Amino acid sequence: MMRTLKILLQKEFRQIFRNKIILAISLMAPIMQFLVLPLAANYEIKNINLVIVDNDHSAYSRQLLGKISASGYFKLTGHCDHYKEAFRYIERGQADVILDIPQGFERDLLREGNQKVFLAMNAINGTKASLGGSYLGAIIADFDREISGRLNAASAHVRPVGLEIRPTNWFNPKRNYKLSLIPGILALLVTMVGGFLSALNIVKEKEIGTIEQINVSPVKKRDFILAKLIPFWVLANVVFTVGLILSYFVYGIVPQGSILLLYGFVAVYLLAVLGFGLLVSTFCNTQQQAMFLMFFFMMVFVLLGGLFTPIDSMPVWAQWITKLNPVAYLIDVIRMVMLKGSGIKDILPQLGAIILMAVVLNGWAVLNYKKTA
Amino acid sequence: MKSFLAFVKKEFYHVLRDRRVLLILFGMPVVQVLLFGFALTSEVKNTRIAVVDYAKDNASREITDKVAASRYFDIDRNLLSHEALLDAFREGKVKAALVFPAGFERDLAHQGTAQVQIITDATDMNVAGQVTAYLTRIITAYQADRSVPSRNTYQITAETRMLYNPELRGAPNFVPGVMAMVLLLVCVMMTAVAIVKEKEMGTMEVLLVSPMKPALIIISKAVPYLILSLVDLIAILLLSVYVLKVPVRGSLALLMGESTLFIITCLMLGILISIQTASQEVAMLISLVAMMLPTLMLSGFMFPIENMPYVLQLLSDILPSKWYYIIVKMVMIKGAGFMAVWKETAILLGITLLLFGVSLKKFKIRLG
Numbered sequence: 001m002m003r004t005l006k007i008l009l010q011k012e013f014r015q016i017f018r019n020k021i022i023l024a025i026s027l028m029a030p031i032m033q034f035l036v037l038p039l040a041a042n043y044e045i046k047n048i049n050l051v052i053v054d055n056d057h058s059a060y061s062r063q064l065l066g067k068i069s070a071s072g073y074f075k076l077t078g079h080c081d082h083y084k085e086a087f088r089y090i091e092r093g094q095a096d097v098i099l100d101i102p103q104g105f106e107r108d109l110l111r112e113g114n115q116k117v118f119l120a121m122n123a124i125n126g127t128k129a130s131l132g133g134s135y136l137g138a139i140i141a142d143f144d145r146e147i148s149g150r151l152n153a154a155s156a157h158v159r160p161v162g163l164e165i166r167p168t169n170w171f172n173p174k175r176n177y178k179l180s181l182i183p184g185i186l187a188l189l190v191t192m193v194g195g196f197l198s199a200l201n202i203v204k205e206k207e208i209g210t211i212e213q214i215n216v217s218p219v220k221k222r223d224f225i226l227a228k229l230i231p232f233w234v235l236a237n238v239v240f241t242v243g244l245i246l247s248y249f250v251y252g253i254v255p256q257g258s259i260l261l262l263y264g265f266v267a268v269y270l271l272a273v274l275g276f277g278l279l280v281s282t283f284c285n286t287q288q289q290a291m292f293l294m295f296f297f298m299m300v301f302v303l304l305g306g307l308f309t310p311i312d313s314m315p316v317w318a319q320w321i322t323k324l325n326p327v328a329y330l331i332d333v334i335r336m337v338m339l340k341g342s343g344i345k346d347i348l349p350q351l352g353a354i355i356l357m358a359v360v361l362n363g364w365a366v367l368n369y370k371k372t373a
Numbered sequence: 374m375k376s377f378l379a380f381v382k383k384e385f386y387h388v389l390r391d392r393r394v395l396l397i398l399f400g401m402p403v404v405q406v407l408l409f410g411f412a413l414t415s416e417v418k419n420t421r422i423a424v425v426d427y428a429k430d431n432a433s434r435e436i437t438d439k440v441a442a443s444r445y446f447d448i449d450r451n452l453l454s455h456e457a458l459l460d461a462f463r464e465g466k467v468k469a470a471l472v473f474p475a476g477f478e479r480d481l482a483h484q485g486t487a488q489v490q491i492i493t494d495a496t497d498m499n500v501a502g503q504v505t506a507y508l509t510r511i512i513t514a515y516q517a518d519r520s521v522p523s524r525n526t527y528q529i530t531a532e533t534r535m536l537y538n539p540e541l542r543g544a545p546n547f548v549p550g551v552m553a554m555v556l557l558l559v560c561v562m563m564t565a566v567a568i569v570k571e572k573e574m575g576t577m578e579v580l581l582v583s584p585m586k587p588a589l590i591i592i593s594k595a596v597p598y599l600i601l602s603l604v605d606l607i608a609i610l611l612l613s614v615y616v617l618k619v620p621v622r623g624s625l626a627l628l629m630g631e632s633t634l635f636i637i638t639c640l641m642l643g644i645l646i647s648i649q650t651a652s653q654e655v656a657m658l659i660s661l662v663a664m665m666l667p668t669l670m671l672s673g674f675m676f677p678i679e680n681m682p683y684v685l686q687l688l689s690d691i692l693p694s695k696w697y698y699i700i701v702k703m704v705m706i707k708g709a710g711f712m713a714v715w716k717e718t719a720i721l722l723g724i725t726l727l728l729f730g731v732s733l734k735k736f737k738i739r740l741g
Contacts (some may be wrong), residue, residue, distance in 0.1 A: 021651075025658045033666050036688075041669045042680035044502065064529075090536065093699070109527060119533040124706050126541030127416045127503065128677075133533050134506045140529050141513060148527045165512055166489045167505045170462060172495030180498040185666070192662055200654055284393070284455055290568055291657045292397040295558060298665065299405060309415045309543075309674050310500050312468075316414035332465060339496040342463040 004219055008227030016231055026197055030189035030239050033248055034182075041181040045131045049095040050074040051086040058106035060147070064117075067143055068099070073135045087120070096122040097132055109147075171256075171339050172190040178251055183334035184307035191301065191327050194236035194270050196294050199277035202228055203290040206281075225366065229274045236270050237263075247338075256341030265333050265347065269354050272326050275361030282368040301327040331356055376585060380593035384567075388597045398563070402555045402605045403612060410617040414543025417503045423449045423461055423470040428477035436489070436515050440471065445507045461645045462494050469493040469504045537706055549701035550674030552609055553694040556632070557639050557668060559661070560602050564643025565624045565656040566590070567594045573652055587736045591729075597638040602636045622708030623691035631704065634721050635697040642693070646736050672698050696721050 012312070017023060050068070054061050069076050077095050080086040089095035100118035109115040119136060123129035174180050205211040214224055244262075247253040255262065284290040304310075304318065304329040311319060322328045329350045336342035344351075389395065424440070440673050441448045449467055449699050461467045472490040474480075480487035493501035538545045568591075571577040580590055606629070621628055643660065650656040669675060671689040678689055689695050696717045703705045703709040703717075711718075 019654075021655050022658060025655065025662060028473065029658075029663045036685070037666060037670050040676050040681050042676060044498075044680060045677075047679060091707060092713055093703065093707075108527065114530065116529045116530050116532050119531050120536055121533065123535035123538040124702060125546045126414070126535075126538055129535055129538075130416065130541055131503065131506055133531075134510050137531060138544040140531055141517070145526050164486060165491060165509050166488060167491045167493065167509075169493050169495035169501055172498065172501075175495060175498060175501075177498045178684065180496055180501075183496075188666065192665075196662065197383050197658075201659065203655060222545055238376065286391070286394075287395070287653050287657065288570075289391070289393045291562060291566075291661065292394060292401065295562065295661055295665075296397065296401045296405070298552075298661070299558075300408065302665075302669070303409055304412060308669075309413050310417055310420070310497070312420050313414050313416055313543075314412045318408070321408075321412075323461065335496045336463065336465055340463050340494070342465075346464045 004197065005223045005227055008219065008223060009230060011229045012227050016235070026193055026235065027239065027242075030193060031242055031246070034185055034189060034243055035250065037185055038181045038251065040179040042177045045128055045135070046073055047075045048073060048097055048098065048128070048132050049077045049089075050097045050099060051074060051078045051080055051089045051095040053080050053083050053086050053098060053100040055103040056101050056105035060106040060109060061101045064101070064140070064143055064280075065099075068136070068139055071139050072351050073132070073139075073164060083120075090120070090122050092199070096128070097136070099136075101127055110151075115161065163233065173235070179253065179339065180305070180335075183338055184252065184305065184331045186240065186247070187305070187327055187330040187334055188302055188307070189243065190236050190240050190266065190270070191273055191330070193239050194232055195273040197235070197276040197277075198229060198232040198274050199280045199284075199290050199294050200287055201232070202278065202281035203284050204288050207286050212362070221366070221369065225278065225369065229278065232274060232277075233267075233270050236273075237266065240266055247305065253338065255338045257337035258309055261344055261347070262334065262337050265337070265351060266353070268351065269326065269330050269333075270357060272354050272358035275365055276326070279361055279365040279368065282365055301325050305331050307331055326354060326357055376583075376704055377589050377593060379622055380590065381596045382592055384597045388601065389402060398559065398601060399605065399608070402559060403608055405555055406548070406551055406609050406612050407616065410548055410613065410619075413547045415499060415546075415550075416541065416543065417445055417500050417507070419447050420445060420500065420504055421447050421449060421467045421468065423458060423467045425453065425455070425458060425464050425470055425472045426450075427475040428473040430478035432478035432487075432644035433473040434513060435536055436473075439511050440508065441505070443502075443511060458492070463533070467494070468497070468500055469508070473507060489721075525662065544617045544619050545706050546674065548613045548617060549705060550672065552606075552613075553635075553672060553674070553698045554668060555609070556602060556606065556697075557638060557694045558665065559605065560598060560636055560639035561643040561646065561660045561664065562657065563598045563601070564595060564640045565646040565650075565660040566653050567598070568644065569650050569653055569656045570677070581629050588733055591644055591732060591736060595637070595644060598640055598643075599633075599636060602640075603607075606632050606636070609610065619706070621705050623704040623710065627711055628701070628704045631697070631718060631721075633698045634718065634725065635693060635700075638693045638697075638721055638725040641725055641732060645735070648732055648737075668694050670691060671695065674698055677706055683714055691724075693696045693721060696724075 052065060054065070065076070068074050074097070078086070078089055083098065083100055086095070086098045086100070090098065098120040100120070102116065102118070105115055105117070117140070119133065121132060122128040169175055205214070244255070244259070272327050279292055280293050284293065304322050305327055306322065311322050311328065314322070333347050334349060386405055397499065401671050424437050426437065437450070458470050470492040472492060474488055477487050477489070489512060490541050491505055493504050495501040535541060568577070571580060610621065614621060671685060671692055672694040673689065678686055678695070681689070694718065700714045700717050703714050
């Protein structure tokens with residue numbers, strides 16, 4: 001049995017290494033992406049384009065504007081005389097916020113102690129809008145305190161009022177955006193190489209017809225499947241290793257937890273993903289079918305993996321779907337072990353889920369795979 | 374013309390014969406638009422946070438209640454110490470913590486100032502940043518409520534209007550993005566195998582010896598997919614208007630026209646891949662492994678392009694999906710007219726012509 005497997009493995013590896021283009025795409029593309037894509041990930045809200053409608057033209061309105069543009073969150077892109085004119089900026093996509101300062105702003109503020117300003121924000125991206133609103137609110141509150149302090153300085157002793165809020169960022173004190181994306185991209189690339197390539201590979205034998213030759217040979221079902229899965233398991237581990245090395249040398253990430261634990265989890269994880277690829281391949285007759293199915297699942301895995309949008313924010317039914325998403329577990333575990341230093345005790349729930357998936361998917365695939373074409 | 378139609382008919386048979394692929398082609402975009410339209414929002418909601426309260430006084434309790442009342446947070450009140458906190462972060466139980474030091478209210482009352490600490494799990498910066506901003510807002514509001522208004526305080530209130538999306542839903546932002554993503558990948562993948570499959574099967578010979586011009590052979594390959602994609606597009610639009618409640622504010626005709634242009638761009642890209650590669654496997658790998666993540670990340674709907682390094686901004690300029698995403702946002706969500714998007718349209722058109730030109734040039738009428 002071992003001999004058959006060895007010979008079959010030799011065949012598979014030879015086929016993989018023979019096709020230099022495929023090897024290049026499946027190794028170089030992930031590495032290139034790993035080097036480039038984390039640079040793109042920056043959710044930081046800064047330089048929000050702001051148009052001003054200053055109907056007051058007073059010292060105070062100018063001071064407020066100065067304070068806003070000095071904050072770094074906003075960039076003044078225009079001054080308008082009317083709201084309508086400012087709205088054109090938003091329509092054309094040249095600005096995201098309008099700040100409208102009413103006439104008599106300074107006079108009323110000094111006389112009555114309070115005054116309103118009007119904000120209109122482009123809220124298509126709701127997160128950006130509500131964060132932008134928060135920042136502007138904080139700047140205005142600061143401005144309030146400043147003028148209250150200044151105007152009262154002469155009259156009386158004013159007590160400093162206030163809560164001092166001290167934000168601390170654990171596990172990523174420098175607020176490095178790349179850090180939150182790298183584990184995710186690593187997970188996606190490992191998944192693509194592992195699951196996608198294996199599914200295509202088996203279906204290819206079906207489509208070309210060479211699977212017939214295997215089927216009429218005395219090779220056992222088990223040996224054939226193992227010989228198909230092992231090379232991609234190895235390949236995906238190579239991609240993972242390269243990813244770890246790059247994240248150390250390029251991004252300076254030192255794994256906080258045990259590397260052995262990471263590899264252990266990835267080893268089991270790949271069994272699940274390969275089982276999935278195998279299962280897809282048993283349902284398909286042509287490479288095109290396999291590719292479309294894998295593409296469909298990859299999109300779902302990627303977008304519902306908790307990498308780009310938080311899982312907690314999804315509706316409950318979608319959160320249940322993420323429980324069936326192996327990529328979500330891998331992203332979680334890489335983040336936990338690599339960045340937070342979590343131990344095996346912390347990742348037990350994820351490990352259990354992945355083992356269950358590996359058993360179910362592989363079992364189903366083996367049952368579904370028939371040695372008659 | 375007659376022979377051209379015959380070619381188109383042949384291609385149609387190819388496509389319609391494979392029922393499974395057809396099922397996926399129509400089922401996939403529908404499922405994805407629904408799934409992502411409902412599930413994706415980058416805003417934090419129901420984030421689990423811990424409150425470590427060393428003070429246990431009225432002020433800390435009042436703030437905690439205010440935080441608990443907001444839709445952003447679910448509170449776990451059971452954590453008592455910093456050590457327990459570290460474990461909770463490691464297990465992934467909470468995403469942030471609010472820490473009140475002992476004597477919080479006393480300090481606030483007597484010295485007029487007190488400290489409160491926000492600790493976030495910064496391994497997800499998107500969540501960490503938002504959590505900090507929203508907690509700060511809640512605490513600042515509490516403070517404003519508490520301070521007694523006197524003649525000597527001055528206050529400016531900002532009255533905010535949220536344009537286009539007053540409920541701050543995720544769908545208006547993600548529907549255009551998902552449209553760009555799904556159309557792009559479906560169109561590219563469909564056509565990427567169209568020519569290479571004939572090469573692999575050996576039927577390419579038959580096409581090449583026919584008296585058809587190369588340009589017409591290429592176009593006849595694209596026509597069936599164009600029609601299928603338009604059906605997909607209509608399905609996606611119906612879903613987004615009637616199910617996801619994201620209406621088409623601008624002209625529907627303009628939106629359809631722009632989408633058709635984008636579909637043609639993608640088909641041309643697929644054909645170029647098909648001409649350049651030797652096997653289906655390679656064509657598929659290129660269209661999926663090499664295109665999926667870059668399209669997703671650089672088109673501007675996941676991450677703001679203006680924050681990216683200059684090189685990546687340049688790279689995003691050559692992605693058709695970026696321009697289509699801008700156009701859909703303008704026309705569908707903002708209701709802008711053609712004058713607002715002519716530049717983006719011209720760029721898409723330019724990319725399409727370029728791809729077609731290169732395909733024509735690279736299309737070999739000899740094999741081997």
